[in-house]
Amino acid sequence: MVDEALRRDMTNISRSLFTDEIEQAEPPRKFSMPHFTSFKGDGDPERHLKHYRSAMVLYRNNDALMCKIFATTLQGEAQDWFHTLPARSIQNFDDLSLVFTKEYSSYRSIKKKSDHLFNVKKNPKESLRDYVKRFKAEKAKIVGCDNSIASAAFQKGLSADHPLFGEMIMKEDLTLADSFALAEKHALWDEARQAEKAPEQPRKELAAAQKKDEKQPNKGRQEVKRRDRPTTKEGPMTNNYSKFSIPIHQILRDVKNEPWNADGDEEPPTKTIRINGIFAESEHLGATNNSKKRKIQQALLISQVQAVDTQPGPIIGFTEQDAEGVDFPHDDALVVSVKLAHAIVDMMMVDNGSAVNLLQLSVIQKMGLESTIIRRAEVLTGFNGHTSTAIGHITLEVKTPPVVSKQTFIIVNDPSPYNGILGRPWLIKLDAVTSVKYQKIRFRIPGGGVGEIKSDQQVDREDGAQADKIxxxxxxxxxxxxxxxxxxxxxxxxxxxxxxxxxxxLTIFLTKNRDIFAWSPSDMPGIDPKVACHKLHVDPTAKPVIQKRRHFAPERVAIIEVEIDKLLKAGFIEEVAHSAWR
Structure with missing residues (x-):
């Protein structure tokens, strides 16, 4: 009996749920399985179907493939349900989608409407910034949210005595974006006022301590006397002095450049972290395994800071010998890695034209120093008159051994391919001279000599390429x-x-002139070189070499083939009959 039941279960598992036409269909050539999020029977079926269709967007017309691959996205109870379907009952993907949605219809998410935002209220002890963040998170959950309703709900969530509420009431035709921008200014204002109030507490504690000392004047004198006469278990400790065999002036000359701690207490060692480029590795950027390995190797390289032997009081300059190691021709910015406090920060652009030092908010967050930012609304103006509002400023130690200087950085949160900018304040403090051509910075070392910082030219180019992909x-x-x-x-x-x-x-104008748009490569039969011309940045003296064939991930191969077919159809490219170049 047990064997028969087991044999019956195995037969049910091995039977096909698809029609013969679907079963016999072959997968496309070079097909690679995309990455899916599994469905275990406790989620929204419509959301899973949308995710699946998006991942299989290149194969939507292949109904048999859509049916077969969908079965692999089911796990656990969902996989058990799938095998309960009648044999050969699935004729196409639409039927499978309908049966799947009906089975798990009770798990469908209830879609919120725009008026749900009226339930979001600002708590009395909640900061304005946290309220805006929570409101945006709720709005993101509403598909097709009406911005006019959201703007009214945002205003309604504030108490009537809040300054922002009064300002929004006084203004007419305020869009949701305008409301958020106005809230950001008020949040910066609140944080600036809190920063000014913060130092008052230590002053009160110091004043209270001084009053306590005035009430007990003799106690202070007794403590001083006791400190003047240290004792041991055996009795009063006598002062012992070491006799040096080297003259004292020679000892002082040898240790004059050593770091000195006036308090006599060593600072506890801090963990050094490294902050690389702003653009993190992501599968959406198309990073291959080889590029990831190169990125890791580059992350292990620290900007070289070395001493160059020169005569005392040197004149800093650059010669053609400094061209060694620089990739010419180039018009690259001067980008270096520096140590800020306990973190090594890559992708810092050195700009002689900047009157301030800038640092991205994301860098401070990774360093764990966001709470130390002195928040104050400051307006920065670019050379074209464009203005940007800074979050605040922070003072950090910039370490370029053997020179350590404290620098004030303006904190911004704007899109940029760089982690920050080192401007004239740092260059003047360092007494540095820059060379964009030779990608180097040189500065005088106290006591004689010249220090040198080399740029991260290759890292700058690769991160710039990632910025273009975004x-x-x-x-x-x-x-x-x-x-x-x-x-x-x-x-x-x-x-x-x-x-x-x-x-x-504008809609009528664009509709009338829709024929000037290029909807596909075939709509661009030719472009006058005077309008646009592609130029390869190649050294004319370089010898051509045959490059090795590159291997791409299967999912990228499918995308490449689609693009090549478009170019072939438009006549932009053609297949070459020669198997090798001579």
Whole structure:
């Protein structure tokens, strides 16, 4: 009986749930399994279907493949349910999606509406910044949230006696983005006022201690007397002096450059951390295993700071010998790695034209020093008049051995390929001379000699390339408009803050001129070189070599093949019949 039941269970497991047409269909050539989030039977079925369709976007037209691969995304109880379906009952992916959604319909998430935001209130002890953060998190959970309702809910969540509430009441036609910007200014104002109040508490404690000492004057004298006469268990300790065999002036001359701790107490050792580029490794940036290895090796390299033997009182300069190790030709910025407090920070641009030192907020957060920022709204102005509001400032030690200088950094939170900027305050304090051509910084060392800092030229180029991959983002929210009712995929993006008249006028204009848009490579038969011309930055004296064939991940191969097919169809490229170059 047991064997029969077991044999029956094995038969049910091995039977096919798909039709013969799906079973016999072969997978595409060079197909690679994408990465999926598994469904175990306790989640939203619609969310899982959206995730699956997005991952299989390149194979949506292959119905058999969609059915077979979907079964592999089910685990646990969901996999058990799948094998309870009748044999050969699945004819296409639409049928499978419908059966799957019906089975787990009770797990569907209840979609919140825009008016749910009226339940979000600012707590009396909650800071304005935390309230804005919590409100944005709730708004992100609402798909298609109406910004006008969200703006009203944001204002309603504030108490009537809050300064921001009164200012929002007085202003008309305030958009949600304007409300958030106004809240950010008020948050900076609140934090600046708190920073000014913070030093008052230590002053009160010091005044109280002084009053206590005035009430007990004799106690202080007795403690001084006891300290003047240290004792041991055997009795009063006598002062013992060591006799030096070397003259004292020679000893002082040898130790004059050694670090001196006036308090006599050694600082506890701190853990040194390293902060690399702003752009972290991500599968979306297409980092291969080889590029990850190179990145790790570069992360182990510290900007070389070395002493160069010169005569006392040297004149700092650069010669053609400094070109060794520099990749020419180039127009790279001068980017170095420096030690700030206990962290080695990469991707710091040296800018002779900057009147201040800048540091990204993300760097301070990684260093664990965000609580020490003196928050104060400060306006920075660029050379083109563009202004940016800083979060505050912080003072850190910049260590370029053997010179250590304290520098004030303005903290910003703006998109940038660099972790920060070392400006004129640091260069003047270091008494440094820079060379962008030779990618070096040289500075005088107290007591004679010249120190040298070499740039991270290769790291700067690779992180700059990653910055290009991230791409451009609009400064404001945008919305899609359809330019051709017959072809819904032909859309354009326009600003969501346009008034109805401007939006209608712009939509009519773009619709009338939709024929000038290039919707595919075949729509660009040729471009005048006077308009745009691609140029390879290659040394004309270099000898051409055959490069090794590069191997890509399977999912990237599929994307490359699609793009190549587009270029072949448009006639931009053609296949070469020669197997090797001669």
């Amino acid at each position: 791409g451009w983002k609009p400064e404001e929210d945008v919305e899609d408009i359809i330019l051709d009712p017959q072809q819904l995929e032909k859309t354009a993006k326009i600003g969501s803050r346009l008034n109805p008249d401007e939006k209608e006028e």
